[in-house]
Amino acid sequence: MSSFQTSIGTRSSTMIETSCGYLLQELQMIWNEVGEDQFEREKVLLDLEQECVEVHRKKVDAANTSRTRLHQELAEAEAEFTHLLLSLGERSFPGRPERMVGTLKEQLDSITPALQEMKLRKEERVNQFRAVQGQTQKISAEIAGQSELGDSLLAFKVNDNDLSLKKLEEYQIELQRLHNEKVV
Structure with missing residues (x-):
């Protein structure tokens, strides 16, 4: 824990103790003046302690839920980054932090x-695949003697699991083959 965090923790703890201590002293003075019996005093103090524990428990539970949510978000971000890296056929990404440190x-x-950059790369790559596949479909239709494609041009779907440059090159080679076939 940093000295700043320790200072804040000590300061807030001291403030709570001081304010609670002051209020308990004031309560003792009132009880003395009123003449509250010892059994009632102990019962009220026990109730106050239980309420205090409940309030603290709720705050700890909320902080724990927040921590769990952050762990989940971090795990999901790392998994998504890794999936994007693999689907784009890349081994590494210079923008990705080497080691995860800090809070x-x-x-x-x-x-x-880095995750946002990978998402942009994926979107660009998907657009490249769509363009090549669209041209391939158009030339295939022309070779088959179809002048209008209608909705079939929109029918192709890009496989998000393999967006590698190698796969794109395969599609480009097929497009070039069809283009050469059309010209001949």
């Missing part, structure tokens, strides 16, 4: 730009 929020913030 969960810092780790998530460090992978987010």
Whole structure:
């Protein structure tokens, strides 16, 4: 824990103790003046302690839920990044942080730009695949003597799991083959 965090924790703990201590002293003075019996005093103090524990438990539970959510978001971001890397056929990405260090929020913030860049690369690659597949379909239709394709031009779907340059090159080779066949 950093000295700043320790300082904040000590300061807030001291403030709570001071304010709670002051309020308990005030309650003791009131009880003394009123003449509250010891059994009632202990019962009220026990109730106060239980309420305090419940409030703290709720805050700890909320913080734990937030931590769990951040762990999940980080795991999902890393998994998505890895999936994109594999589907694009790339071994590495220079924008990806080498080691994940720091708080969960810092780790998530460090992978987010690389993940966004990979999403853009995927979108560009999908557009390249669609363009090549569209041209391939158009030339195939022309070779088959179909002048109008209608909705069949929109029928192809890009396989998101293999967007590698090797696969794109295969489609481009097929497009070139069809183009040469059409010309002859």
